[in-house]
Amino acid sequence: MTTSAEWDLEVRPHLTPYFAYGAAFLIAAAHIAVGFLLKVGSSGVIFQTSDQVGIGTLGVIIACVVLLFARPRLRVGPSGIAVRNLLAYRLIPWSDVVDVSFSDGARWARVDLPDDEYIPAMAIQAVDKQRAVDSMDRVRELMQRYRSDVS
Known part of the structure; x- marks a missing residue:
């Protein structure tokens, strides 16, 4: 770990x-x-x-x-995005990350993968309002930093 x-x-x-x-x-x-x-x-x-x-x-x-x-967590770093939800933990390398999005009406964010797949990121929840917005902004900043091909 x-x-x-x-x-x-x-x-x-x-x-x-x-x-x-x-x-x-x-x-x-x-x-x-x-x-x-x-x-x-x-x-x-x-x-x-x-x-x-x-x-x-x-x-x-x-x-x-x-x-x-109470367990969900999302980490962002040079190796990729690590998502821990209720039961599962997954480290997604930057090469597999298409986007990090928060759809209208969704309860939490998601990490979009190739082929229209995604992993829910329960750590960023709509109920947290401004904290969720700030977290999404920070995640997108780091995504820009680590992914040179992201426009």
Whole structure:
């Protein structure tokens, strides 16, 4: 893996991680609370301790999945553009980058590749408004710097 000194720009979403952390906490807390309260009272169903543990564990697993939304990152440097989304990480060399765009109505930017393919860049999100605009401007500046064939 490369060090951060090799990258000229690193972009992360600004607002989405706050929502992800809050939602993950609420989901885990609700499942754990339900797990604790499962044996309180009588509903006609007999719950075991394993049921309580299972519900709490399910909440923690769902919270971990929600936390993946705090993970996106985009890095730009001499070696290309590195995109990390929810699950995947990909380093795209400058020779494969056609453009970096933000379509009208899109939720996040994308790195356009040859043959009409693209990779979503979830690190630059529309909900971040001016930060997204500034990030796109900076990415395009660096693209001009590293790609001499870009007009």
